[in-house]
Amino acid sequence: MMTHRQRVAMAFRGELPDLLPYVPRIDLWYNANSYAGTLPKKHQGKSQDEISRAEGWAMHKQLPDFLDTKGPEDMLHRGIGLTTPRQCIFKYKFTSNVDIRVKQEEEATRVEYHTPYGMVSNILTFTEDLKKAGSTIPFISEHILKKREDYRAVAYIFENLELIPYYENFLEWQQGVGEDGFCSAATTNAGSPMHHIQKDFVDATDFFLHYHDFGKEMQALAEVLEHFYNQMLDIAANSPAEAISWGANYDDTITYAPYFEKEILPWLQKAADTLHAKGKVVNTHCDGENFGLMELIKATRMDVAEAVCPYPMTKLSVAEYYDRWADDMTIFGGIPSNMLLAESATQEEFEAYLDNVFQVIAPGRRFVLGIADTTPPNAVFDRLVRIGERVTQECRLPLEAGGARLISQAQMDRARQRVAAPLAKDETFVIIQEDVLKGRNQEIIVHVREMLDQGFNAKDILNRGMLSAMEVISEKFTDGTVFIPEVLLSARAMNAALVVLEPHLAGQKTDVSAKVMVGTVRGDLHDIGKNLVLTMFQGMGFKVKDMGINVPAEEIVRQTAEFQPDIVGLSALLTTTMPEMKKVIDALTEAGLREKVKVIVGGAPVNQKYADDIGADGYAPNAGEAVALVKKLVKG
Numbered sequence: 001m002m003t004h005r006q007r008v009a010m011a012f013r014g015e016l017p018d019l020l021p022y023v024p025r026i027d028l029w030y031n032a033n034s035y036a037g038t039l040p041k042k043h044q045g046k047s048q049d050e051i052s053r054a055e056g057w058a059m060h061k062q063l064p065d066f067l068d069t070k071g072p073e074d075m076l077h078r079g080i081g082l083t084t085p086r087q088c089i090f091k092y093k094f095t096s097n098v099d100i101r102v103k104q105e106e107e108a109t110r111v112e113y114h115t116p117y118g119m120v121s122n123i124l125t126f127t128e129d130l131k132k133a134g135s136t137i138p139f140i141s142e143h144i145l146k147k148r149e150d151y152r153a154v155a156y157i158f159e160n161l162e163l164i165p166y167y168e169n170f171l172e173w174q175q176g177v178g179e180d181g182f183c184s185a186a187t188t189n190a191g192s193p194m195h196h197i198q199k200d201f202v203d204a205t206d207f208f209l210h211y212h213d214f215g216k217e218m219q220a221l222a223e224v225l226e227h228f229y230n231q232m233l234d235i236a237a238n239s240p241a242e243a244i245s246w247g248a249n250y251d252d253t254i255t256y257a258p259y260f261e262k263e264i265l266p267w268l269q270k271a272a273d274t275l276h277a278k279g280k281v282v283n284t285h286c287d288g289e290n291f292g293l294m295e296l297i298k299a300t301r302m303d304v305a306e307a308v309c310p311y312p313m314t315k316l317s318v319a320e321y322y323d324r325w326a327d328d329m330t331i332f333g334g335i336p337s338n339m340l341l342a343e344s345a346t347q348e349e350f351e352a353y354l355d356n357v358f359q360v361i362a363p364g365r366r367f368v369l370g371i372a373d374t375t376p377p378n379a380v381f382d383r384l385v386r387i388g389e390r391v392t393q394e395c396r397l398p399l400e401a402g403g404a405r406l407i408s409q410a411q412m413d414r415a416r417q418r419v420a421a422p423l424a425k426d427e428t429f430v431i432i433q434e435d436v437l438k439g440r441n442q443e444i445i446v447h448v449r450e451m452l453d454q455g456f457n458a459k460d461i462l463n464r465g466m467l468s469a470m471e472v473i474s475e476k477f478t479d480g481t482v483f484i485p486e487v488l489l490s491a492r493a494m495n496a497a498l499v500v501l502e503p504h505l506a507g508q509k510t511d512v513s514a515k516v517m518v519g520t521v522r523g524d525l526h527d528i529g530k531n532l533v534l535t536m537f538q539g540m541g542f543k544v545k546d547m548g549i550n551v552p553a554e555e556i557v558r559q560t561a562e563f564q565p566d567i568v569g570l571s572a573l574l575t576t577t578m579p580e581m582k583k584v585i586d587a588l589t590e591a592g593l594r595e596k597v598k599v600i601v602g603g604a605p606v607n608q609k610y611a612d613d614i615g616a617d618g619y620a621p622n623a624g625e626a627v628a629l630v631k632k633l634v635k636g
Ligand code: B1M
Pocket: 028, 130, 133, 135, 136, 204, 249, 250, 251, 253, 254, 287, 288, 289, 309, 313, 314, 337, 338, 372, 373, 374, 376, 518, 523, 524, 525, 526, 527, 528, 529, 530, 532, 533, 568, 569, 570, 571, 572, 573, 574, 575, 576, 600, 601, 602, 603, 604, 605, 619, 620, 621, 622, 623, 624, 626
């Protein structure tokens, strides 16, 4: 019998162990239930690791545990991407020319870095709600890069940052895990310096505008960060760790293919090659939508794609992953977290899902079965246990089932070839259309003014020039033929032009009089999708209000009464926060406001059926369709 450590190590190295490794990640589930006192009776009072041991599961030890620190110092600089939990193999030292001041304000920690190039600061927030939901890491409620001048100050911090190898914590942690898991040392949560800037230094949506507007400064900062990344790589290569975890969170919308190829791939390849030369195996956390990144992720030369979350939570099935990747890299994951939820999958569907996985991954090489991204707080615990039992009974390797009907390259290519609606070129307004399409936010102001001076009707400029182009952008984004930055830049140009047009539109009946309020519900911090929806609304000329993230139902009711919108839009990305949408609808009813507004919902786990079930007025799967939905509801 092999131990869990041996099995996972073999799977990571592309060898065939005796049994399919089963490594459920239970941190979020454990933290939330332990906080609420709702752990299964037989496990009350146990630690996370004790539960894994008691159930006979391998421990998930590929990611840093941000609660496992020696003190608050280890998380203080999380806002600039520096964290040193026990799994980390270095410490860092700031130059004495950077004076660090910390101000604690209830649940928020403000960290100021006073440098010779000025002061930069960020705010970290960790609320009770988030702790209850199982979160282990504060979120960055104010980012360090706010304006152009901040780039130099941040560069100074990193130019002078020294990394010192420190293996004691890691070795002690690894010893504690023993044969019950295979430990990866923690290095960076970003794949590359530019990805680091994207994840930690700037607001997730603003990043794309900064990337366009302050491109030179950003590239210069990324070059400075290389110094830090090279030190980290060197320490990892010379560390006693057998496995290294490098980089996390790719997604074909946020780290869209051309960006991933230019800004992230080269560093992932460099990390993989450097670490391989020293005999290490390397994993990277691939929890997002990988559809548009399949070939690029394979090209990283990483040994393991960890947290692979397939259909029905994302577009690609386990069979497609296995077909595309298993010759080159180990797939770690394969069971999307919603398969563990009673409301998302019946017991039969859950069993059928497992049948299919065991069949399509035959012979079982390069596969570690896990829950992707992680087990949700409201998971049916018995399903975690059931997977373990079925693995023990049915998954001696090699698996013999086989018979997966794999999707062909031609089918994949066809799925990708979507045709965006062509722009109805209107010769009179072509210049305005192009300004919108190219995101020219200065030029469009001049051109709109010129057309107004020449006597063109404001409504025509808006409808035939600006909105027709914005519709094309919106459709192309939905089709996957343009990426997130183009949408944001076009919407920004639209907004700039609208300021000039607005006084001339007064009194004219236009299509764009909707008043819309959008927020991410309580417990949920995901805001990229919500911001994109808002930006598109703004681009369409709707009057919008951003309620922010983690917004409680009572606050939404308060803002509805104050802003008096036509539409209240709710976004949720977590299965655990979706029920908040129903609470908002109930609270609006209770406050006597429900009849006055239409409620629309969206976000990756939400669908039309759910919208109908909770009594929402509409659902949109993406930002483009959200625009069409609002128009329909307002007209209706
Ligand atoms: Co999170 N995360 N995350 N995450 N994250 C998901 C959502 C997840 C699916 C990953 C996975 O398991 N593979 C998973 C949720 C599982 C589930 O419950 N079903 C997950 C998890 C588990 C978590 C944490 C719990 C992780 C942890 O701590 N272990 C944690 C939760 C924190 C919290 O919210 N309390 C967490 C944290 C994070 C980051 C902070 C690292 C980051 C968020 C950064 C940010 O938003 N500022 C993050 C990210 C980036 C993701 C993924 C990778 C990408 C989400 C995204 O922005 N997509 C995501 C994986 C995935 O979705 N497959 C994942 C791009 C965006 C444009 O798309 O948001 O879907 P989306 O919006 C679309 C549509 O949905 C729609 O239009 C948008 C544009 O077309 N839409 C609407 C959205 N809102 C709408 C509203 C409308 C209409 C349409 O009307 C009002």
